Amino acid sequence: MSSSPLNIGIVGAGIGGLATAIALARAGAKVTVLESAAELGEIGAGIQMTPNVSVLLQRWGVDKEIGENLVRFEELNMRRKDGTRVGHTKIATLENTLNRPWWVVHRAHLHEGLVKVAERLGVTLLVNAAVTGLEYSKTQAVTLATRTRGSFVFDFVVGADGINSITRKTLFPDVAPEPPTTNCAYRALVPYDQIRKDPVAREIIEKKTMEVWMSDNAYIITYPICAGTQFNLVLSHHRPEKLRATQHDVPIHELHNEYKDFDPRIKRIVDMIDSTSRWPLMVTGPLESWSSPRKNVVLTGDAAHSMVNHMAQGAATAMEDGAFLGRCIAQVVQGKLRLDEAVTIYEKERMPKAFAKQQVSFLNGAIWHLPEGPAQRARDAVMAPELQGQYYVKSSNLYGDPKTVLDVYGYDAEKHAETVLAAHFNGGREPVDAAGIAKSLEDEYMGWFQAEKAKL
Template sequence: MSPINIGIVGAGIGGLATAIALARAGATVTVLESAAELGEIGAGIQMTPNVSILLKRWGVDKEIGDNLVRFEELNMRRKDGTPVGHTKIATLEKTLNRPWWVVHRAHLHEGLVTVAERLGVKLIVDAAVTALEYAKNQSVTVTSRKGTFVFDFVVGADGINSVTRKSLFPDVAPEPPTTNCAYRAIVPYEQIRKDPVARELIEKKTMEVWMADNAYIITYPICAGTMFNLVLSHHRPEKLRATQHDVPIHELHNEYKDFDPRIKRVVDMIDSTSRWPLMVTGPLKSWSSPRKNVVLTGDAAHSMVNHMAQGAATAMEDGAFLGKCIAKVVEGKLRLDEAVDIYEKERMPKAFAKQQVSFLNGAIWHLPDGPAQQARDAVMAPELQGQYYVKSSNLYGDPKTVLDVYGYDAEQHADTALAALLNGGREPVDANTGIAKSLEDEFINWFQAEKAKL
């Protein structure tokens, strides 16, 4: 075993997930967080099946408990509320053998902190990083508000305004690709129940999407089903590059005045909100320093628009994959630079694909009324009758997208890539069947798992 001392810059959702994965790999892990207290701002977040499997595997789900909410169905709608598409979530979950959760960011963060600390991760707050020296030696010297640290390896998980990225690539800056931005808000279920029109929306736990010209609303339950979370997409006259707090509430109310009366009543219950920019980073040519002793993850490397709910999920995948790579370093089977190379080779295309599918879903949801919108709605229509289909413009239920995005397992991907690397570049195959494990998992083991549950 080769001990390795790793520093992580940033204790957000991605940084904590990375800390857990690296600690599980056998590394000594220290996380430097700039905030004076640990915590997470914002509202709800989707833990789609590609990351719910990580929460279960790591035991984070048990810490969060009932605050991880499962919903029954996804309903796609026109702006006026007319049903367009439908996904039965139980069917998706059964096929993938994993849940689709929604949760408040604060509850998710608390669960990650608890598991990280249990694994021995050292969390240091009020430790804003001001400089990194990674070129002179193989070790990395990190200067922070809490003093100077020396690590064998540093992970920059410090988000959209990453100090780590600025140190590695000073000319790279995240940019809003369009004038699209989003409001976020939470309304108590109890308040909605008192409204004779709006309460129809909460008769059961659902995810709802209202699509409109250059706007949409997506809603789902959080906080053990006591809070109604809203993300409200819209466009501004100019690009937004920083969060605007205390937005005049009439701006939000007016933006959605022509929507379905049920959701309009809920929107009118919102008494304060912030406007969030949608910033995109990259794709970058590299995520690492020349010596491979510093590497980026999450929004520091590949921030994306929010239309597939994959920003935090992709950061968590990065951490999970990197953890498997570092485990081989700890075991003495790989050098650190080899581990970083395979991480970049495999994860960079995956992150780019997530950025692309997020753009695509935004384009689909924002279509103006007309031929394209009518075609979109027509190909979703079979979902409303529960008919069989092989392709849909509802990417949350489209079979291929579900398998590619939600059926992905970052740790399984890492195991496959590492097995191939250590086998001379080709994945090993079973001596009896001749089948590679990754293909066996994809085509056989999934239904074997289903049979085991019967």
């Protein structure tokens, strides 16, 4: 086994690639990221950083870099198309229980924060470095050819190159991401100052909230970003045909028309949008493997498991992949695990997690898109206890449903890796303490309120 730092190449400096770079650099590896774009950056839209990844941003110090541009919000309101409130999640309650924030942020601010931390950890970020080919089968080393920067040789390569991943296409040429339905999304930003001037619309922004208007085959979700100066909208709708590529400069009347029957307050804000693009919702896999036969190339993020956006988990799942992989690679760098063992553990544990995220994302889309009728009325009726602040153990509002909150937002990819690695080094079973309790369960059932007690 090697005891020297691994020389790792990452293809793609998106949110997933950068998170992976941070995790691998923290593991003690030498990390180079090859990005095809001429400049580092992200699209001009918001993104949710749910508690399963806010915990990583905090641990890695990315939150400090982003500062007030990581926006907290007070509550989530679930509404019918006409604006009637049917469900409610008090975000502070959820955050206090999980002991982690739920942030919303402009993608550019998140990206900048990740870049700063990656660079501080010694990661080399190369732009204008489009990878055009991978050779990974002749020897254990992997050679990446780039369009303009020559070739690079690495001990291990991570494909974080998104939906059209060349890494995945090389490993698995038969896999093709597909939109499962005709569902797609507009994204848009409206300045808060503009909304404040509107006597009808301004009621929506009296508090910092996340709002969802659910409708037949469409919905709108909104939240504040940019230190609370920009109102971010994601607008779901269906088209006559499946969409496979982003449509830029969509005629704006198409967007205005799509939501013409919605709550007049949000309709006024939709009418303030003067330009937009339409994004496809592409799903990749589930794949049978994420790696090369020698386990010297592995996939992460959208390249491996792109999903519909209805649970806001695509980038979050990419970041979790990186965090988990980082913990496994730390053991390789320390000479305690072989690379192929580390990659095998990563695939075995992360593939079902990503599949579960794809599933819950589909399910939330099905719930939010219900047409008016008995199923929709049942959906709204079971959210009612939330409005009255009553005790409940299950909700059709998956963003606040106790099970989803614990399974999705309560997950910690690094702790998961530590648990699995501890079991691996202990003959397959997680070690227990003198009282017979495994650390992961102690953390799950007692750790959370011990953390609360520490604040008292």
